Amino acid sequence: MSDEANKGLLSPLRRKLLMGMAAVPAITMLPPASFAQAPATSAVNTTGLAVTDTEVTVGILHSATGTMAISETGSIEAEKLAIEQINAMGGVLGRKIKFIQEDGASDWPTFAEKAKKLLVNDKVAAIMGCWTSASRKAVLPVMEQYNGMLYYPTFYEGLEQSKNVIYTGQEATQQILAGLNWIAKEKGAKTFFFIGSDYIWPRTSNKIARKHVENVLKGKVVGEEYYALGSTQFNSVINKIKLTKPDVIFTDVVGGSNVAFYKQLKAAGIDLAKQPLLTISVTEDEIDGIGGENIAGAYACMKYFQSLDNPNNKAFVPAFKKAWGEKTVIGDVTQAAYLGPWLWKLTVEKAGSFDVDKIAAASPGVEFKGAPEGYVRIHENHHLWSKTRVGRAKLDGQFELIYETADLVEPDPFPKGYQ
Amino acid sequence: MFGDYSLGDLGSIFVMQGFAGLILFSVYVLMALGLAIIFGQMGVINMAHGEFMILGAYVTWMTSNLFQSYMPGLFGGYFFLAMILAFLASGALGMLVEWVLIRHLYKRPLDTLLATWGLSLMLQQAYRSVFGAREVGVELPQWMLGSLHVTDSIEVPINGVFVMGLTVLITISVAYVMYKSRWGRQVRAVVQNRIMAGAVGINTEKVDRYTYGLGCGIAGIAGSAFTMIGSTGPTSGQLYIVDTFLVVVFGGAASLLGTIASAFSISQTQSTLEFFMSGSMAKVLTLLAVVGILMLRPQGLFALKVRK
Numbered sequence: 001m002s003d004e005a006n007k008g009l010l011s012p013l014r015r016k017l018l019m020g021m022a023a024v025p026a027i028t029m030l031p032p033a034s035f036a037q038a039p040a041t042s043a044v045n046t047t048g049l050a051v052t053d054t055e056v057t058v059g060i061l062h063s064a065t066g067t068m069a070i071s072e073t074g075s076i077e078a079e080k081l082a083i084e085q086i087n088a089m090g091g092v093l094g095r096k097i098k099f100i101q102e103d104g105a106s107d108w109p110t111f112a113e114k115a116k117k118l119l120v121n122d123k124v125a126a127i128m129g130c131w132t133s134a135s136r137k138a139v140l141p142v143m144e145q146y147n148g149m150l151y152y153p154t155f156y157e158g159l160e161q162s163k164n165v166i167y168t169g170q171e172a173t174q175q176i177l178a179g180l181n182w183i184a185k186e187k188g189a190k191t192f193f194f195i196g197s198d199y200i201w202p203r204t205s206n207k208i209a210r211k212h213v214e215n216v217l218k219g220k221v222v223g224e225e226y227y228a229l230g231s232t233q234f235n236s237v238i239n240k241i242k243l244t245k246p247d248v249i250f251t252d253v254v255g256g257s258n259v260a261f262y263k264q265l266k267a268a269g270i271d272l273a274k275q276p277l278l279t280i281s282v283t284e285d286e287i288d289g290i291g292g293e294n295i296a297g298a299y300a301c302m303k304y305f306q307s308l309d310n311p312n313n314k315a316f317v318p319a320f321k322k323a324w325g326e327k328t329v330i331g332d333v334t335q336a337a338y339l340g341p342w343l344w345k346l347t348v349e350k351a352g353s354f355d356v357d358k359i360a361a362a363s364p365g366v367e368f369k370g371a372p373e374g375y376v377r378i379h380e381n382h383h384l385w386s387k388t389r390v391g392r393a394k395l396d397g398q399f400e401l402i403y404e405t406a407d408l409v410e411p412d413p414f415p416k417g418y419q
Numbered sequence: 420m421f422g423d424y425s426l427g428d429l430g431s432i433f434v435m436q437g438f439a440g441l442i443l444f445s446v447y448v449l450m451a452l453g454l455a456i457i458f459g460q461m462g463v464i465n466m467a468h469g470e471f472m473i474l475g476a477y478v479t480w481m482t483s484n485l486f487q488s489y490m491p492g493l494f495g496g497y498f499f500l501a502m503i504l505a506f507l508a509s510g511a512l513g514m515l516v517e518w519v520l521i522r523h524l525y526k527r528p529l530d531t532l533l534a535t536w537g538l539s540l541m542l543q544q545a546y547r548s549v550f551g552a553r554e555v556g557v558e559l560p561q562w563m564l565g566s567l568h569v570t571d572s573i574e575v576p577i578n579g580v581f582v583m584g585l586t587v588l589i590t591i592s593v594a595y596v597m598y599k600s601r602w603g604r605q606v607r608a609v610v611q612n613r614i615m616a617g618a619v620g621i622n623t624e625k626v627d628r629y630t631y632g633l634g635c636g637i638a639g640i641a642g643s644a645f646t647m648i649g650s651t652g653p654t655s656g657q658l659y660i661v662d663t664f665l666v667v668v669f670g671g672a673a674s675l676l677g678t679i680a681s682a683f684s685i686s687q688t689q690s691t692l693e694f695f696m697s698g699s700m701a702k703v704l705t706l707l708a709v710v711g712i713l714m715l716r717p718q719g720l721f722a723l724k725v726r727k
Binding site for chain 2: 064067069074224226231232235236237238239242243256257259260266268287290292
């Protein structure tokens with residue numbers, strides 16, 4: 001995002017007002033000219049969405065309560081920030097974005113119900129939301145039935161594509177393959193030990209990783225272990241790791257288990273400076289709970305780190321901290337959530353309409369040059385072209401960028417030879 | 420699976436695996452003791468047990484922040500003070516909850532399940548509002564990190580040893596209080612016959628309040644200790660509640676010895692199976708075994724013999 005974009009950022013006091021009353025007070029900051037250019041509502045909204053001459057309503061649908069609130073809080077914050085910034089720049093097609101926030105409460109049927117409420121009662125033009133695959137799977141039929149548009153921020157297992165969803169996070173092959181290639185080359189790694197939480201994302205990711213290790217890297221998977229979500233005891237598997245002495249530990253453990261795993265790994269005397277560990281599930285958000293001293297030295301592969309050194313990110317990080325507090329950290333998914341409102345705005349402007357069908361059709365090829373991760377572009381399959389990066393965790397809880405792919409990696413939600 | 424490894428390797432792995440089992444055993448005992456007192460002695464199904472633990476964890480987190488800001492020199496020892504504060508905080512909250520909520524429900528034990536479950540939801544949301552939805556990282560003093568090198572290939576995690584020591588200490592204290600002290604005798608008297616205990620001059624209300632407080636306080640200590648091995652967030656308590664009930668019910672609700680025996684058998688089964696198969700399969704088999712045994716012995720491993 002350009003510097004001009006940030007001048008309009010709101011003071012904390014203003015932000016509090018905003019949170020209470022949605023985007024209404026921000027109208028005062030609008031350059032008067034932009035109203036004049038706004039096209040007629042009847043032209044840009046032919047399907048009865050909540051669009052007026054001055055406002056357009058979108059939905060934010062995440063868990064603000066329940067077990068997933070830990071993860072989804074960052075996404076909510078990022079989406080609100082993006083909406084604020086877009087409004088400060090004059091909105092979308094001359095209209096302010098107003099948001100209605102619903103709480104999915106970490107419960108998948110609730111997500112579906114709230115999505116239906118947003119689409120049917122509130123007639124929102126788009127929904128920024130969902131985090132876990134389970135919540136997305138619950139919401140997907142609703143989006144397709146009532147023809148809504150969902151911007152989904154989390155990196156996920158792939159094997160899905162819908163006209164009604166834009167996936168702003170990476171799918172599994174995009175995230176994993178480049179990281180495995182890098183660590184195989186850089187560390188000469190031949191043997192891998194997989195450990196993950198026991199649900200669809202780690203299982204699918206590890207399946208892809210195993211095919212890649214065995215068929216492409218000609219290496220060997222010496223262990224593949226799954227622990228129930230919420231497990232807090234990893235001493236047995238750590239002993240197995242010690243016994244098999246893998247070149248690389250590859251992990252996709254999530255949630256509270258993550259914290260337990262790294263603390264116990266450290267306590268068992270496994271020094272991550274000497275034992276390479278590659279994770280696809282630890283972002284800056286998770287390190288807050290794990291503690292930098294427990295995970296320093298580990299490698300993570302994903303598309304965004306808070307420490308990225310580019311002009312967009314240099315503007316984004318201070319803006320985020322100004323809005324949500326000096327101590328907040330920004331992880332991969334938070335950044336992907338920030339892309340949602342922006343990509344939607346750019347697509348609406350490209351299509352010249354808020355109509356969902358037109359947005360779905362116009363999405364492929366939409367570019368966002370102001371993304372904190374750098375340039376991104378929407379693919380025909382509604383996923384994003386993006387770079388994959390490897391970072392090394394530091395004591396202070398930040399990642400140091402070690403490697404990034406030279407080009408954008410093509411999203412491939414249905415990878416051939418990996419299923 | 421062992422063909423490729425030397426005898427020395429295998430030997431040290433078995434030693435470490437033994438320790439892993441013992442650590443799991445200590446963790447189970449520590450988290451179940453408080454519940455064993457409340458559920459076993461008072462018959463209250465305390466679904467908010469995990470939240471009392473997490474209160475202890477948050478107290479530990481606040482203490483560590485306090486020491487870091489004002490007494491960095493004494494940081495190495497903050498954990499002991501934190502555990503005492505955790506005991507007091509959780510215990511005090513427990514006594515308050517007993518006074519406000521539980522004491523009205525002694526005649527309706529099943530309703531305590533619903534009431535304390537509601538309480539657990541309220542506490543979770545309260546933690547979320549006060550401490551934020553994200554997990555907090557509790558920083559540990561340097562001496563508690565890392566492992567003891569016994570030999571080149573045998574390493575024992577220090578925090579595991581710490582939890583073991585703590586468990587032994589607390590178990591002995593609880594056993595002493597319950598079976599040797601005058602107050603413990605009063606507790607057992609109230610459990611056996613509330614009306615008679617009242618008739619001989621025991622203040623049963625006070626005994627109830629302190630018993631509940633003690634159970635919650637021990638949960639607080641457990642939560643404090645688990646900041647070393649697990650996460651501290653508004654809903655982290657939920658990670659422990661199932662295992663805790665499993666241990667207490669399997670052991671026989673009214674017996675402290677049963678709790679210990681059950682923690683031992685579950686933890687050893689679990690950690691041995693985990694070594695030979697995947698973690699979630701091990702859990703499935705452990706639970707199956709527990710279900711099977713409870714079908715044959717519904718009263719649990721150790722049950723008080725009472726005339727019916």
